[in-house]
Amino acid sequence: MFMSRILDFQKTRYARFMNHRVPSNRRYQPTEYEHAANCATHAFWIIPSILGSSILYVLSDDHWETISAWIYGFGLSGLFTVSTIFHTISWKKRHLRTVEHCLHMFDRMVIYFFIAASYAPWLNLRELGPWASHMRWIIWIMASIGTIYVFFFHERYKLVELVCYVIMGLFPALVILSMPNRDGLLELVAGGLFYCLGTVFFKSDGRIPFAHAIWHLFVATGAGIHYYAIWRYLYRPDALEAETSR
Numbered sequence: 001m002f003m004s005r006i007l008d009f010q011k012t013r014y015a016r017f018m019n020h021r022v023p024s025n026r027r028y029q030p031t032e033y034e035h036a037a038n039c040a041t042h043a044f045w046i047i048p049s050i051l052g053s054s055i056l057y058v059l060s061d062d063h064w065e066t067i068s069a070w071i072y073g074f075g076l077s078g079l080f081t082v083s084t085i086f087h088t089i090s091w092k093k094r095h096l097r098t099v100e101h102c103l104h105m106f107d108r109m110v111i112y113f114f115i116a117a118s119y120a121p122w123l124n125l126r127e128l129g130p131w132a133s134h135m136r137w138i139i140w141i142m143a144s145i146g147t148i149y150v151f152f153f154h155e156r157y158k159l160v161e162l163v164c165y166v167i168m169g170l171f172p173a174l175v176i177l178s179m180p181n182r183d184g185l186l187e188l189v190a191g192g193l194f195y196c197l198g199t200v201f202f203k204s205d206g207r208i209p210f211a212h213a214i215w216h217l218f219v220a221t222g223a224g225i226h227y228y229a230i231w232r233y234l235y236r237p238d239a240l241e242a243e244t245s246r
Helices: 002-006 013-017 032-043 046-059 063-092 097-125 132-153 158-170 185-202 211-233 237-244
Strands: none
Touching (some): 032 211, 046 063, 046 211, 063 097, 097 132, 097 158, 097 211, 132 158, 185 211
């Protein structure tokens, strides 16, 4: 109760930046300010994600590194691209209800494959134990199940959907933690913390101005940290070894 009073922005001058919270069975309608912020906070990262993915492709030394770069690149750039398209349509073409609804579903589905793609380089390029190696295909089964869930139950059980994202984001981490080579572990944990902290804003539309845009920034930060870890520890290991040997 105390915290809700502190965060009651509807009673402050910031109220014009957001609409009132809606019931759980309805979608929140952002203000014009929030729509613009939702688009900008992910559109800005489309080109950097494509360039970053291309860098990993150029640095690839073998078949698996090339495949992992493609998978990760599509997941990373796809997340920001689909999110931007959906928020733009939702803002400027909201009268196209069917298109907007389908894009919203697609936007949520892409998150599952983005999570799987983010783990792909670590699962494909790092040494794993006999049991842990199965996570290389389990992660994609989880993404497929999540996609099916969104198709049939989109926006029906919002909390369940959030829990599914968190479980899929954390479960493969148990395998990553078991890797003999722990280089990059700190960055993986740091990026994961940004994703987890961002979910607070993901569920705060109507309570905090620009909550969804802030969530986008947490996602972009977490993705940036994870990209750095993949680039430094998986695609430039020789440079890391030379640096540590000085």
